[in-house]
Amino acid sequence: MRVLMFGWEFPPRMSGGLGTACFGMTAALAGLGHRITFVLPQPGEAAAAPFLELLSAADRSAPGSEGCEPAPPGFTFRPVPALLGPYLTGGDYRQRYLAEENRFGQGCGVYGPDLIAEVMRYGRAGGAIAREAACDVIHAHDWMTVPAALNARRLSGKPLVLHIHSLEYDRSGERVNPEIRAIEREGLAQADRIIAVSHRTRRMIEELYGTDPGKISVVYNAVSRSEAGGVYRVERRAMPRTDKVVLFLGRITFQKGPDYFIEAAALVLKALPEVRFVMAGAGDMMGQMIELVGSRGIGSRVHFTGFLQGKEIERIFSLSDLYVMPSVSEPFGIAPLEAMLYDVPVIISRQSGVAEILRHALKVDFWDVADLAGKIIAVLKHPVLAGEMAQEAREELRKIRWETAAERIAEVYRQAVPSGPNA
Amino acid sequence: MPSVCLYFQVHQPRRLRRFSFFDVGRIHHYEDEAENRRLLDRIAHKCYLPANAILTELIGAYGGRFRLAFSLSGVLIDQLQRYRPDVLESFRQLARTGCVEFLAETDSHSLAFLFSAQEFGEQVLLHAGRIRELFGQQGRTFRNTELIYNNDLAEAVQEMGYRVILAEGTEKLLGRRSPNHPYRPAGCDGLKLLLRNYRLSDDVAFRFSERSWADYPLTAAKYAHWLHRAAQEEAVINLFMDYETFGEHQWAETGIFPFLRELPGEVLRNRDFCFRTPAEAAEAHAAAGEIDSPGFVSWADEERDTTAWLGNAIQQDAIRALYALEPQVRRRADAGLLATWRALQTSDHFYYMCTKWFADGDVHRYFNPFESPYEAYINYMNILDDFEQTLTGTQENSHGTDAR
Numbered sequence: 077m078r079v080l081m082f083g084w085e086f087p088p089r090m091s092g093g094l095g096t097a098c099f100g101m102t103a104a105l106a107g108l109g110h111r112i113t114f115v116l117p118q119p120g121e122a123a124a125a126p127f128l129e130l131l132s133a134a135d136r137s138a139p140g141s142e143g144c145e146p147a148p149p150g151f152t153f154r155p156v157p158a159l160l161g162p163y164l165t166g167g168d169y170r171q172r173y174l175a176e177e178n179r180f181g182q183g184c185g186v187y188g189p190d191l192i193a194e195v196m197r198y199g200r201a202g203g204a205i206a207r208e209a210a211c212d213v214i215h216a217h218d219w220m221t222v223p224a225a226l227n228a229r230r231l232s233g234k235p236l237v238l239h240i241h242s243l244e245y246d247r248s249g250e251r252v253n254p255e256i257r258a259i260e261r262e263g264l265a266q267a268d269r270i271i272a273v274s275h276r277t278r279r280m281i282e283e284l285y286g287t288d289p290g291k292i293s294v295v296y297n298a299v300s301r302s303e304a305g306g307v308y309r310v311e312r313r314a315m316p317r318t319d320k321v322v323l324f325l326g327r328i329t330f331q332k333g334p335d336y337f338i339e340a341a342a343l344v345l346k347a348l349p350e351v352r353f354v355m356a357g358a359g360d361m362m363g364q365m366i367e368l369v370g371s372r373g374i375g376s377r378v379h380f381t382g383f384l385q386g387k388e389i390e391r392i393f394s395l396s397d398l399y400v401m402p403s404v405s406e407p408f409g410i411a412p413l414e415a416m417l418y419d420v421p422v423i424i425s426r427q428s429g430v431a432e433i434l435r436h437a438l439k440v441d442f443w444d445v446a447d448l449a450g451k452i453i454a455v456l457k458h459p460v461l462a463g464e465m466a467q468e469a470r471e472e473l474r475k476i477r478w479e480t481a482a483e484r485i486a487e488v489y490r491q492a493v494p495s496g497p498n499a
Numbered sequence: 500m501p502s503v504c505l506y507f508q509v510h511q512p513r514r515l516r517r518f519s520f521f522d523v524g525r526i527h528h529y530e531d532e533a534e535n536r537r538l539l540d541r542i543a544h545k546c547y548l549p550a551n552a553i554l555t556e557l558i559g560a561y562g563g564r565f566r567l568a569f570s571l572s573g574v575l576i577d578q579l580q581r582y583r584p585d586v587l588e589s590f591r592q593l594a595r596t597g598c599v600e601f602l603a604e605t606d607s608h609s610l611a612f613l614f615s616a617q618e619f620g621e622q623v624l625l626h627a628g629r630i631r632e633l634f635g636q637q638g639r640t641f642r643n644t645e646l647i648y649n650n651d652l653a654e655a656v657q658e659m660g661y662r663v664i665l666a667e668g669t670e671k672l673l674g675r676r677s678p679n680h681p682y683r684p685a686g687c688d689g690l691k692l693l694l695r696n697y698r699l700s701d702d703v704a705f706r707f708s709e710r711s712w713a714d715y716p717l718t719a720a721k722y723a724h725w726l727h728r729a730a731q732e733e734a735v736i737n738l739f740m741d742y743e744t745f746g747e748h749q750w751a752e753t754g755i756f757p758f759l760r761e762l763p764g765e766v767l768r769n770r771d772f773c774f775r776t777p778a779e780a781a782e783a784h785a786a787a788g789e790i791d792s793p794g795f796v797s798w799a800d801e802e803r804d805t806t807a808w809l810g811n812a813i814q815q816d817a818i819r820a821l822y823a824l825e826p827q828v829r830r831r832a833d834a835g836l837l838a839t840w841r842a843l844q845t846s847d848h849f850y851y852m853c854t855k856w857f858a859d860g861d862v863h864r865y866f867n868p869f870e871s872p873y874e875a876y877i878n879y880m881n882i883l884d885d886f887e888q889t890l891t892g893t894q895e896n897s898h899g900t901d902a903r
Contacts, residue, residue, distance in 0.1 A: 347520065436854075438873055450520040454877040460816040461876060467812075468854055 077489050079105065079112045080211035080228060082202055082221035086116055088386060093297075093410040094217060094241050097273075100300040104482035110489075113209045115224065117198045192255050195220050203227020206234070213489045218242060219256055222263035229266070235492040237485075238267035240277055245284060246405040247331050261285050269492040271295050271485065273408035274429020280407075293488050296433055298478040299413035319352045320456045323396035323420070325389070325411055326403075328359035333402035333425065333442045338365060340402070342372040343449035348456060351377065356392050358383040393418040397462065398455050402442045403428050412437060416473055421455050421465040423448065433476065436468040501679075502735040502775035502783065503726060503766055504693065505567035506642070506665065507742035509547070509590075510608055511539055511575050512847035514868050518878050523885045529839070534868070539578050543586045546746035551589040553756060557763050558596045565763040566598040566774040569742070570642050573606030573626050574845055576633070587633070594634035600776035601630050603638035603661065609844035610808060612643060612652055613795070614822040622841070623659060639663060639778040644846050646695065646739070646798040647805060650791065653684035653692065661690065663781040665739065667798040668694035672790050679733035680787035681780065691781040692790055695739040695798060699725065704740040708753035719758050723765030727772065734784035735775065739798070800855065808849040813876040818849055820883055827890045839886060843879075851875035 081102065085095035102112050202224030206214070214236045216225030222238070229236040244256045264270060264285045270292045272278040278294050281287045322341070326332040334355065341353040355365065355378065362380070369378045384392060393399070399415035399422045406428035413430065415422050416437075424431050425442040438455070440448045455462050516531040557565050571590065579587040593599045605611055606626035611619040627638055640663040641656045648666035656664050668678030678694040702722065706712045714721070726736055741748065749755040766772050775783060799807040809815055821843055828840045852872040869875040 343521075435871065436873075438877075439870060446519060446521055450881075451877065453520045454880065458813075458816070458876075458880060460812045461873060464812045464854065465873060 077110050077213055077486070077493070078211045079110055079489070080206060080209055080214045080232075080234070081112050081114045082214070082216040082224050082228070083114055084117050084217065084220050086114065093408070096300075096410050096414075097241060097297050097408075098217065100298060100478040101482060101485065103300070104298075104478035105485065107479065108482055108486055110486065113205075113211065115202045115205055115221075117202065117220070192259075195259070196223050199223025199225075199227050203231060206232040213237060213492055215239060215485075215489075216263070219244065219260045219263060222259050226263065226266055235268035236266065237269045237271060237488055237492050238263050239271040239273075240264075240281060240407070241273050242407045243277065243280055243284070245280060246277075246407055247329070249330055249404065267291070269293065269488050271488055273297055274432055276427075276429045276432065277407040293484070293491075295481050295484045295488070296429070296476070297408045297410050297413075298476045298481050299410055299417060299473065300478060301417060319350050320348075320397040321352050321354055321395055322398045322400060322452055322456070323354050323356065323392060323415070324400055324402075325356040325384070325392065325415075326401065328355065328357050328362045328365055330361065331403060331405055332357075332359070333404045334359075334361055334365050335368060336402040336404075336442050336445055336448065337400055338368050338372065338374075338378065339445045340400075340448040340452060341378055342374055343445065344452050344456075345374055345377055347453055349377075351452075351456060353378045354381060354392065354396070355379070356381045356384045356389070389414075390418075393420055396420050398423065398452060400448070400452065401425060401428065401430075402440070402448060404442050406430070413473065413476060416466070416469040419466040419470070421462045421469070423451050423455070434469075434472065436465050436472050438465075501733055501771060502773055502780045504735050504737045504775055504777055504780045506602065506737070506739045506777060507567065507569050507744075508572075508642075508740070509569055509575055509742040510572040511535070511542060511578060512608070512845050513574055513578065513842055514538075515848065515878060515882060518881045518885070520881050520884075523881055524888055527885060527889060529882045529886075530842070531868075535578060536582050539582055542743060542747050543583050545751065546743050547586050548589060549751070549756060550742065550745040550759065551586075551593060553760050554599075555589070555593055555596070557760065558593070558598045561763055561767065563598055564767055564773060566600075566776050566779070568600040568602055568640070568776045569593075570602035570604050571630075572604060572608040573622075573629060574608045574842075576629060591634060594636065598776075600640065600778055601634045601636050601638065602665075602777065603627055603630065603641045605644055607841040607844045608644050608846055609841070610644060610647065610805075610818065610846050610849070611844060612647070612655070613805070613809075614818065615825055616655070618822075618825060618844075619655070620659070640665065640776075640781075645808075647795055648792060648797070649795045650685050650793055653687050653690055653792075657684075657687045657690040663691050663693060663777050665693050665695070665737075665777060666790075666792070667796050667803055668696050668737065669796055669803040671794075671796055671803060672792050676788065677733055679729065679736050681734065681784050682788055682790040683786040685789050685791040691786055693735065693737050693777050693781060694790075695737050696729075697798070699729070699736060700738050700740050703738070703758075704744045704748065707744075707749045707755060707758070716754070717758065719761035719765045722758075723762065723768065726766060727769045734787070735780040737777075737780075806855065807853050808846050811852070811854050811872075813854075813872065814849045814852045817852060817876055817879050817883070820880070824883075824887060824890060827887075831890060836890065843883065843886065848875070848879055852879070 083098045087095055087099050102114060105112060206228030211232065211234055214225055214228050214234050216222060216236065217239045218241050225236055244252045244260055264281060264287045270281065270287065272281055272292055272294050274296065275294055278292050281292060282289050324334060324337045328334045344351055366380065369375050393415055399412060399420045401409055401412050401424045403409060403425050404427060406425065408429040409424065412422040412424050412434065423438040423440060424434065426439050427442050431439050438451045440451060514531050514535055515529050518529060594601065603623060604626055605619065605622040607622055609622060611622055630636055630638055639661060641661040642665040643652055646665060646667045653664055664684065666672065678696045681691040681693055684690055684692045702717060707717055709715060729736060745755050745759055795805050796803050797805055809818065824840060828837055851867045851869050852875045854872050869878065
């Protein structure tokens with residue numbers, strides 16, 4: 077099938093799991109013979125995705141601008157210049173916008189003045205691609221692509237599959253941005269089919285947006301195996317270390333529960349003073365977390381690495397003895413699967429979608445800091461436990477494959493296009 | 500004349516409470532009494548009392564022709580004495596009929612034979628004493644926890660004076676031979692081995708209410724017909740199963756109680772047939788050959804081995820840590836500490852740590868009070884940690900798990 081896909085990040089430029097998911101998913105869909113045109117809201121460097129055609133929505137906004145590079149058969153990948161990142165808040169966006177303005181001396185004229193306006197602008201530009209990129213189905217990821225996808229649907233008359241990786245409620249808790257919620261609501265109402273990354277997310281879509289349950293399918297994410305894993309594993313074994321390392325990897329934001337990680341660290345350190353805690357990531361709660369570490373008096377044991385990418389992530393996984401994901405609300409959560417690829421045992425919150433499929437992980441309620449601390453201590457104290465979990469997890473990971481997810485997504489495409497694809 | 504030999508295992512573990520790392524050194528009682536009480540009451544209501552009533556009635560009705568055996572774990576007896584003496588009394592009433600044999604086993608429903616000969620011997624003695632006191636019987640038949648069995652066990656049990664031992668009728672032991680005869684364990688001349696006919700036993704225990712089964716619904720007449728057919732030239736059909744099959748694993752709604760009620764009549768309809776207890780069956784029939792079992796077999800899972808309790812690294816780690824405490828426990832010579840250590844030996848604690856999730860795993864999960872085997876291990880190791888601190892005298896001895 078020909079798929080016009082709207083995303084917002086893609087390797088190597090990304091800040092979260094959505095880019096990882098889009099990469100694994102599109103590779104597997106291409107492997108099944110589907111042809112994907114991927115529209116991206118940022119100017120991309122050449123992505124390492126020979127199976128994709130990248131489309132630039134920016135080119136649409138300026139009539140007469142040059143077209144795309146000829147792509148390998150089956151795939152197009154087009155970036156749209158935009159200041160969008162997947163996890164922006166309105167305030168973040170304003171900062172970025174002003175920074176860009178400074179860079180160009182004056183309003184650069186490309187970007188919209190606020191986040192929502194930018195999403196709408198991307199929507200007009202990106203949607204216009206549908207006029208010329210022939211497709212059988214439109215597949216869009218999360219709220220930021222909704223205006224573009226709806227526009228594309230209107231222009232092409234093709235069915236829309238909206239893939240929900242995260243809702244505004246996940247990201248912001250009770251402090252939701254009403255405009256974003258409205259865009260989500262519109263997208264969920266208009267979409268022909270909806271894919272939720274977990275039953276947790278499916279329930280939230282039904283309960284918070286009153287969406288018809290009949291059009292929602294759950295397709296779990298998966299994890300791609302990277303070659304580097306083996307290399308770093310060797311390094312890990314070769315390197316003598318005395319202090320155990322417990323890793324938090326993710327945006328340091330409300331959604332990810334960084335404060336529970338630090339409170340648990342404080343408890344663990346009372347029992348096992350030699351442990352090191354690493355917070356890898358950046359986000360709007362970073363300053364607050366540094367203060368919390370200070371007030372608990374554990375500054376020498378908690379390390380902030382800032383935002384990590386690519387090889388740095390592989391390296392930090394390979395150096396860790398335990399990965400903890402204490403998310404307050406996690407629609408899925410690919411990072412634990414990545415940790416498992418490095419034989420790192422994982423503790424995840426029950427408030428995550430990935431908890432629905434992982435058996436060989438320890439689970440906690442994100443608010444139960446004592447339970448979390450107790451489990452961290454157990455994994456660090458009992459190498460036999462860590463080893464057993466890692467060994468079983470290796471087996472479990474074999475069954476969590478993008479190929480399987482892609483088959484289920486293709487099934488949703490077929491439901492959305494009941495009469496089969498047009499030539 | 501072919502016999503039908505019924506033996507029901509009666510056991511409920513004393514489940515451990517949630518015990519966090521932060522409880523170590525602070526809390527010294529390990530049992531979840533409320534949960535154990537709740538489950539015991541439920542099972543007493545759904546299974547023990549109604550099934551005992553039916554069996555008592557049947558024994559009365561058939562005037563000695565209907566006979567059977569129970570094995571009550573010491574762990575269950577503890578709980579019945581503490582919470583449900585009425586249920587214990589109903590078992591005593593069955594004992595008084597003279598038609599019920601009570602088997603011997605390890606008091607703690609433990610895996611002690613695999614880890615400590617001394618502890619195994621003491622637990623068997625302890626259990627024998629309690630059976631004598633409660634039911635007035637001197638046991639002649641031994642069954643090890645979960646029918647775990649090998650040649651060495653047979654020898655040890657013969658040495659202790661038992662005349663009969665039970666095991667799983669697996670092909671691993673039998674090859675192509677029939678399970679429906681007594682056998683002689685390799686190296687034993689004073690002991691007979693009765694082997695569970697797992698197909699016929701599991702027809703009741705597992706398949707009774709399975710609607711997709713070709714033989715659903717199973718009636719007593721149909722089942723008795725199978726027994727009559729199977730046993731034309733054979734000696735004894737051993738139907739061994741958990742007592743909780745009646746009313747708990749197979750709910751009352753499935754018709755399991757009418758099945759039980761009608762079974763003796765249907766079996767005895769064929770005049771060639773009779774019921775015998777294990778000791779009686781072993782005495783009535785000659786051994787058909789020798790069974791050699793250098794390795795351990797059990798009645799659990801498809802594998803019929805010990806991997807349900809000792810199959811992975813965390814199970815092995817936990818049980819080794821437990822038995823490593825034996826010298827210290829003995830040195831302290833404290834009845835409370837010994838009882839606590841024994842309570843921690845119950846096989847169920849290790850069963851909960853089993854990671855064989857798929858296929859068999861479903862059964863494991865159904866009976867697991869923990870969310871995962873890892874949680875079971877962590878909880879157990881925290882408790883063991885606290886117990887060890889108590890043993891080494893770094894804490895007050897204020898243990899509350901002793902049930903006696």
